Amino acid sequence: MQSEKYRGYTLWGHAILQQEDNPPTERFAGSGTVTRDTKVVEVSGVLGAFDTDEEAELVGLSWCRAWVDSHG
Template identity: 50%
Template sequence: MEPERYKGYEIWGHVIAQDERFAASGTVTRNNELIQGSGILAFFATEEEARAAGIEWARAWVDCHR
């Protein structure tokens, strides 16, 4: 999995398999340093939905803290 570059940060959407659903989380890094990580954001039916939720969270974090 590759990070997405967003406004000078690398943002990540993570997927954690939980039985038949997928938990989402997000991470914000810069120059290989952890800036902020979320806890579990929500549960989704698909990996794609979970990863998208993590990316969305990370973008919102950057927008609010930049």
């Protein structure tokens, strides 16, 4: 999980391991959470499946920044 401060909010990018059986592969679901003063403001839901945990987290953070920009 990665976090950053942005325009008075704390943004969280999440990566959730997704294991597929056929063929056996590991992918990561990405999502984002926006918080302010330790309270959850908005949650993205799953934003897609990605090859690395870092990519999934970065997509989550990007979604969070876009949410703040459109609601700030």
